[in-house]
Amino acid sequence: MLTWLGYFERFGKNFLRGAGVTLELTAVGLAIGFVLGLMLALARSYGPKWLQRAAAAYIAVFRGTPLLVQLFIIYYGLPELGIAFSQNVAAYLALGLNSAAYQAEYLRGSINAIGAAQMEAGRSIGLSKWQAIGYVILPQALRLALPSWSNEPISLLKTTAIVFLIAVQDLMAEGKRAATTTFDFVGIYLAVAVVYLVMVFALDALLKFLERKTKIPGMDIETRR
Amino acid sequence: MPKPILTIKNLTKTYGQNVIFQNLDLTVNEGDTIVIIGPSGTGKSTLLRCVNLLTRPNEGQIWLDDLEITAKGTDEDQVRQHIGMVFQNFLLFNHLTALGNVKLGLTRVKHLSDEEATEKALHELSRVGLADRADHYPGQLSGGQQQRVGIARALAMDPRVMLFDEPTSALDPELIGEVLEVMRKLALDGMTMLVVTHEMGFAREVADRIVFMEKGYIVEEGSPDEMFNHPKFDRTREFLWKITELYGKKEKEAE
Ligand SMILES: Nc1ncnc2c1ncn2[C@@H]1O[C@H](COP(=O)(O)OP(=O)(O)OP(=O)(O)O)[C@@H](O)[C@H]1O
Numbered sequence: 001m002l003t004w005l006g007y008f009e010r011f012g013k014n015f016l017r018g019a020g021v022t023l024e025l026t027a028v029g030l031a032i033g034f035v036l037g038l039m040l041a042l043a044r045s046y047g048p049k050w051l052q053r054a055a056a057a058y059i060a061v062f063r064g065t066p067l068l069v070q071l072f073i074i075y076y077g078l079p080e081l082g083i084a085f086s087q088n089v090a091a092y093l094a095l096g097l098n099s100a101a102y103q104a105e106y107l108r109g110s111i112n113a114i115g116a117a118q119m120e121a122g123r124s125i126g127l128s129k130w131q132a133i134g135y136v137i138l139p140q141a142l143r144l145a146l147p148s149w150s151n152e153p154i155s156l157l158k159t160t161a162i163v164f165l166i167a168v169q170d171l172m173a174e175g176k177r178a179a180t181t182t183f184d185f186v187g188i189y190l191a192v193a194v195v196y197l198v199m200v201f202a203l204d205a206l207l208k209f210l211e212r213k214t215k216i217p218g219m220d221i222e223t224r225r
Numbered sequence: 226m227p228k229p230i231l232t233i234k235n236l237t238k239t240y241g242q243n244v245i246f247q248n249l250d251l252t253v254n255e256g257d258t259i260v261i262i263g264p265s266g267t268g269k270s271t272l273l274r275c276v277n278l279l280t281r282p283n284e285g286q287i288w289l290d291d292l293e294i295t296a297k298g299t300d301e302d303q304v305r306q307h308i309g310m311v312f313q314n315f316l317l318f319n320h321l322t323a324l325g326n327v328k329l330g331l332t333r334v335k336h337l338s339d340e341e342a343t344e345k346a347l348h349e350l351s352r353v354g355l356a357d358r359a360d361h362y363p364g365q366l367s368g369g370q371q372q373r374v375g376i377a378r379a380l381a382m383d384p385r386v387m388l389f390d391e392p393t394s395a396l397d398p399e400l401i402g403e404v405l406e407v408m409r410k411l412a413l414d415g416m417t418m419l420v421v422t423h424e425m426g427f428a429r430e431v432a433d434r435i436v437f438m439e440k441g442y443i444v445e446e447g448s449p450d451e452m453f454n455h456p457k458f459d460r461t462r463e464f465l466w467k468i469t470e471l472y473g474k475k476e477k478e479a480e
């Protein structure tokens with residue numbers, strides 16, 4: 001037990017550095033995924049037919065194939081077409097493009113739940129379609145989506161671990177390096193797991209706080225988590 | 226000489242094979258309250274939705290004052306500003322307070338400053354007796370209060386005409402009275418109103434004309450006295466009798 005606790009002292013700096021990279025990957029992937037996911041969801045609900053289909057196809061492809069395959073295509077495949085990224089940018093892109101598909105589904109579900117009636121209410125006072133989306137639909141849809149959407153940041157944080165396979169220096173990569181120094185795979189990876197767990201708890205608390213902060217009195221949002 | 230605010234000519238609306246109404250004519254004069262009655266599925270809501278351009282008629286024209294709003298290239302958003310709509314299910318914006326609901330159109334459509342919009346919105350809320358509920362969210366209001374906010378939201382845009390689609394039929398009986406009272410006051414203030422309702426007490430007392438629609442046709446229209454006391458058609462008499470029987474009880478409870 002003492003040797004195990006000693007790992008935090010011995011590799012603490014490395015773990016922290018790795019955890020920082022992991023959080024960065026999560027944040028950037030989540031942000032790219034949110035912006036793109038929102039556009040996909042809006043395209044599916046309000047776009048012209050062809051755009052609806054294109055968005056649906058994007059979502060189907062990115063949800064229907066392994067993230068690792070997407071990551072390898074971006075990092076190893078695209079350079080053959082003359083588009084090369086650094087490891088970190090490839091990781092941001094893969095995580096973001098993939099997360100977008102999932103976030104689009106969460107958002108689309110709640111946009112549909114808010115429904116056409118709210119849109120008509122907005123239009124009836126003279127708002128344009130996009131004004132109604134911005135001022136009426138999205139403020140409600142985003143709140144409605146929040147409890148189930150909160151799965152995504154947490155799932156993404158854990159998923160980032162695969163990027164050590166293209167040598168991004170995240171927490172997982174730091175763990176691997178420590179493991180090959182000590183040869184105590186169980187102990188090191190348990191320590192790494194603890195660091196992930198702490199981050200997940202912190203993120204979860206942050207999301208719960210966000211949920212409380214944005215809650216509208218009397219507007220019922222059942223929690224599906 | 227009465228001035229027509231809303232003129233509907235030859236209006237036809239179909240959904241696929243389903244003809245909702247055909248060659249419908251209706252004129253609403255300035256300051257008039259027209260009550261439309263008729264059985265379920267007759268196309269009353271569809272007619273109001275056509276007027277507000279929430280759905281497009283297949284044929285026919287609608288004029289708002291001198292502007293043909295069904296003409297190609299009409300700015301729908303511009304038109305809707307001038308037509309107030311009150312929905313059966315209130316359809317308040319649930320993420321905004323009562324004040325926020327009334328202000329949204331003022332700031333975003335009419336581009337009033339925040340202070341101007343607040344002042345005007347508070348004025349409209351007090352018109353419906355809800356100034357003291359300005360900072361309540363829809364979820365914190367009763368159905369009757371929500372509907373009154375819905376009315377204030379529409380009024381705030383200073384519409385030429387107000388459309389009401391069964392504004393009280395989603396309400397508990399004891400809450401119907403407060404909404405009808407607001408509508409009665411509006412009518413007295415000279416607002417032009419087109420109202421779909423089953424509230425015969427309101428129709429009898431407030432309507433300048435009652436329009437009886439059935440299966441997509443206007444069977445008969447006339448003053449409340451004509452419609453209630455000497456209708457031309459048996460169908461009108463039957464329907465009015467049935468509806469008074471059915472809803473009259475509810476109305477009594479409400480008083
Ligand atoms: N979007 C739509 N698509 C297809 N059919 C529709 C649509 N909206 C309405 N209808 C049909 O049009 C007919 C008239 O509907 P409408 O809602 O106008 O009737 P209503 O007179 O308002 O009835 P109620 O008293 O029940 O409100 C109904 O048969 C309805 O099924």
Ligand SMILES: [Mg+2]
Pocket residue numbers: 269270271390391
């Ligand atoms: Mg209806």
